[in-house]
Amino acid sequence: xxxxxxxxxxxxxxxxxxxxxxxxxxxxxxxxxxxxxxxxxxxxxxxxxxxxxxxxxxxxxxxxxxxxxxxxxxxxxxxxxxxxxxxxxxxxxxxxxxxxxxxxxxxxxxxxxxxxxxxxxxxxxxxxxxxxxxxxxxxxxxxxxx
Numbered sequence: 001x002x003x004x005x006x007x008x009x010x011x012x013x014x015x016x017x018x019x020x021x022x023x024x025x026x027x028x029x030x031x032x033x034x035x036x037x038x039x040x041x042x043x044x045x046x047x048x049x050x051x052x053x054x055x056x057x058x059x060x061x062x063x064x065x066x067x068x069x070x071x072x073x074x075x076x077x078x079x080x081x082x083x084x085x086x087x088x089x090x091x092x093x094x095x096x097x098x099x100x101x102x103x104x105x106x107x108x109x110x111x112x113x114x115x116x117x118x119x120x121x122x123x124x125x126x127x128x129x130x131x132x133x134x135x136x137x138x139x140x141x142x143x144x145x146x
Contacts, residue, residue, distance in 0.1 A: 006116055015029065
């Protein structure tokens with residue numbers, strides 16, 4: 001399976017924040033949208049960095065009670081993992097594993113095509129395993145087999 005095939009089943013909306021948002025504003029955005037990761041940019045499509053729930057936890061551990069009011073520019077991750085929309089899924093999985101991240105930006109050339117999360121990967125791997133199991137069952141039992 002190619003990475004862009006996962007994106008076809010997801011909402012095309014990519015939520016982003018500006019560098020001037022506070023961590024508290026971003027955490028509320030996470031809560032309100034049931035997400036844990038955003039892109040940081042000054043305009044739509046721009047990516048200066050990213051912020052995840054883990055980045056927020058690390059900021060609280062480092063800066064204490066000051067962290068929630070800090071600007072995202074001061075805590076965002078500047079090292080953004082990416083893959084190509086035409087990569088096979090194991091490439092995205094390897095990037096997540098090597099970089100110890102739960103999200104990878106998917107690029108189509110220089111343009112952002114979307115975001116793939118570890119949850120997306122698990123969902124699609126589970127669907128593949130279920131289809132394979134059903135195909136084997138059908139083959140063994142002789143049903144739906146042509």
